[in-house]
Amino acid sequence: MNSPSTPPIPPSGPRHVPVLLDRVVALLAPALSHDGAVMVDCTLGLGGHSAAVLERLPAARVIGIDRDPEALRRAGERLAPYGDRFTGVHAVYDELLDVIEGQSLDRVGGVDAVLFDLGVSSMQLDVRERGFAYAEDAPLDMRMDPTRGLTAADVLNTYPVAELTRVLREYGEEKFAAKIARAVVRRRETEPFTTSGPLVELLYATIPAPARRTGGHPAKRTFQALRMEVNDELGVLRRAMPASLEAIGVGGRVVVESYHSLEDRLVKNVFAGATRLDVPPDLPFVPEGAEPALRLVTRGAEQAGPDETADNPRAASVRLRAIERVKPFLPRGATS
Structure with a gap:
């Protein structure tokens, strides 16, 4: 089916302004521009990033994961015009590989992109009964699910x-x-x-x-x-990051937006380990086949500019990182 000319407006109620949206889509685009491309949005929320991907990258399909049933419902309504190009799944994102396997994708070599926009969503902050905000007296819940x-x-x-x-x-x-x-x-x-x-x-x-x-x-x-x-946020992220690198095929990308120094440090360390050369430091050349299977796409962590931060205060703490697979994934212990 044809995509709408503009991303659908979310249903009435809480709204979430995606941080660094244009930059995120630009980082994902090289991996999602071919027919049959698949992205997993691990933190679907209200579907802002997914809507932009589905609109601007018409060859792409999105599998959206969220542990919050209300987020899935709202995102499903928002993304319904895209038909079977969008699939929502109720899960925690460290179940990423199980979710992909459950979709019975007719493909080899993994998915093409994985996106994480970490932290709490505006929807959760704005709904008093969820207990995430401290501005008014509310039940102390804070569960994303x-x-x-x-x-x-x-x-x-x-x-x-x-x-x-x-x-x-x-x-x-x-x-x-x-x-x-x-x-x-x-x-x-x-x-x-x-x-x-x-x-x-x-x-x-x-x-x-x-x-x-x-x-x-x-x-x-x-x-x-x-x-x-x-919500065991760091534990979930610690398990999900290696899974995301395993999930992507050659040319696939993982893009992560984090808002807490502990989250960003974890992502940075995983990416650094995945792109590190496993050869003696004094070796004068890199032997054929010893090159890392992944490469960094961003130089360090990218941040939002002053204009976006002024319009969206949540953007002030964002750290954006991206990585790309350049060699096939080999299970631990396997040899090429």
Whole structure:
């Protein structure tokens, strides 16, 4: 079927402005310009990136993964005009290889592109009942898939001080992690946490006034840390990155947008390891066949420009990286 002339407008309700959209599509285009090309959008959300790919790259098909059933529903409505060029799958993106296998693609050599736009979506932030935002009192949920797993309230009400401290320090880079953790445990002994309002009040009371005046809202780091813990975001990403490199065929690309230093560091390290020469450093030449199977497409991490950051504050922290496969994937232990 023919693609619409412009990407469909998402249904009424929360809207998400994709960060670095034109650059992302430009990075994907060389891998998706041939007939039968397949991209896996591992973080479908409201379908903004997928809509742009389907519109601008008419040879491409998209498999969209999201753990959030409501995101899948909304994206499905938005992308319905593209017919069978779009398929939505309810899964966590570290299940990437299983999702691809389940599509029974009539092809060899892997898919052509994999896209990650990490972090929480505007849809999740904007829906009060999801509990991701700290601007108003709401249930402390924060699950991207609200049908399973621990909630943020469960974490606050059950984790010991040491474990809460680790979560706040590691995922939120919170200087006052131990102090906050102790305050949380003291409060829950008399009244368990159920909504965000009391937690925000506790943070205001616990974080020293000089620190509250810098670095944004004092609840920002704690809410980020709880969200990352509830959804095992780094664990999922740690498993998904090698799978994404395995999933692409020759000429295929993996494009990643991250918004947290821990996420970007993980992606950077995986990409660096995949493109490193496995020969002695003093060897005067690279033996034939010893070249890395992948190459970096971006030089370091690309960032959004001032105009985009002004229009979309979420773009301020983005780090964009891309990698391309130049040699076939060989299972571990295999030889060419």
